[in-house]
Amino acid sequence: MNYQQWLADATQRLSQANPNENAKIDALVLLQHATGRSRTQILAFEETQIDEKMSADLTALLARRLKGEPIAYILGEKEFWSLPLNVSVDTLIPRPDTEILVEKALDIALEKLHKKNSLLRILDLGTGTGAIALALTSELTPRCQKQGVQLEIIGVDFMPNAVLLAKSNAVKNQLNAIFLQSHWFEKVTGKFDIIVSNPPYIDQDDVHLSRGDLRFEPRSALVAEEQGYADLRHIIEQAPHYLKENGALLLEHGWQQGAKVRSIFRENLGRQVATVRDYGDNERVTLGFWKNHEIQ
Ligand SMILES: C[S@@+](CC[C@H](N)C(=O)[O-])C[C@H]1O[C@@H](n2cnc3c(N)ncnc32)[C@H](O)[C@@H]1O
Helix, strand or coil: CCCCHHHHHHHHHHHCCCCCCCHHHHHHHHHHHHHHHHHHHHHHHHEEEHHHHHHHHHHHHHHHHHHHCCCHHCCEEEEECCEEEECCCCCCCCCHHHHHHHHHHHHHHHHHCCCCCEEEEEEECCCCCCCHHHHHHHHHHHHHHHHHEEEEEEEEECHHHHHHHHHHHHHCCCCCCCCEEECCCCCCCCCEEEEEEECCCCCCCHHHHHHHHHHCCCCHHHECCCCCHHHHHHHHHHHHHHEEECCCEEEECCCCCCCHHHHHHHHHCCCCCEEECCCCCCCEEEEECCHHHHHC
């Protein structure tokens, strides 16, 4: 069998098994992964014969995808904010949606830089692969160096393997962030200019948990008590102890959770609260600023 024949067969089987996914792209990505060749090389040399060992590898990879396992887990890697990140079943596969949180946090960080802070401290709660912390580190390190500002970005997760994964991603991308094992703020000390988090926020009875990629991702990364609000609420309630005055908290949440999250923000942080919509016009990130005088 050659590349072209394998691609045709795999595409057909994948489109039958997962009709909502892009079978052609998945087949090509699996072949790229197994051969170590680029898409262009594969398409330019479609007549290349697949040997027995390669054929066995491809059969195993295809079997995993046919069962619905996410491509990112099969490849062990996913790109986020143009950074290649190792992924594992210990945590969530980073989503493009989360780049909105990074964009917003970056805007706020840059404003704070202009105010000539000498130390910019950022905390990422439930860091998983380290996606948010590392995206911010990659953007802010050169800017802070230029302005003579010290940068400290800390990511925490309560899953020891997620912390190891985030550390491996820092090394892989040659980025300087600190990763700690901590139950939310438990091991965190000092105050921060910005706290970000994409915590678990799905209700345990949500039907989406039994569909698509979510079937393979750990519940510990997805589900929260109180119809999905428990971790969001805990983080908002605790944040005032860890934010500098006028420090910002930014949280990703479900598209129907905006109103309630805003009200928890107002009760705990201050009046300056806003929700950012994604490209599909859904409310996905809420942010507020800690104003001590507005709460007292
Ligand atoms: C939705 S995932 C987000 C992962 C990553 N920040 C991202 O955006 O791709 C939530 C993360 O929170 C972590 N987590 C859940 N409960 C936690 C807790 N009590 N303390 C710290 N981290 C927690 C999970 O292990 C998981 O990595």
